[in-house]
Amino acid sequence: MRKLIRHLRRAAFLAASAARVRYCRLAFPNVTITGSTIGPGCEIHAGExxxxxLDGVVIGRGCQLIAGPGACLHIAAESVGPHSVVVARERIEIGDGALLAEMVVVRDADHDRTGGLPLRAGRHRTASVHIGPDVWLGARATVLSGVRIGAGATVGAGAVVTRDVAAGTTVAGVPASPVRTTSLTGGSS
Known part of the structure; x- marks a missing residue:
């Protein structure tokens, strides 16, 4: 009986996800979704x-995926955890097989505080973000503008990434700094 209930719940989830995918395709013709599922309560918005x-990714419940006017957001990750926020004003790429835990934030823009203008003037400085394949972003990690994270890197829970992370490197802390480097062939240093 439990197995049947699990099967029915999974079928209902997939049907609801398919409806959310269809809605996104209709509402935003500039959104391409292939082989992906979208959890309940997600906000997906593409500006003019x-x-x-979204290429083969499982989007968890309550996520926000936003691309501002003229921006590009490409996610080929394995999954984006619940309540994560990914906002592109220029370009964000998340590589194949990457895993984002719950409440991860990735942004390619910062408020521009130069020139003495008030914050409400809404000026931003943007710089592309690239997250390589097989990267793990721990719970509540934040990746800020201009950062490149190399293949196989790990970002610890709660870390704030303000600088590039080399392939195979584990970073942690605020701001994130290297803790360990693992060769992509299996060794550790």
């Missing part, structure tokens, strides 16, 4: 001239 590509 923006492009969002």
């Amino acid at each position: 001239g923006a492009r969002i590509v």
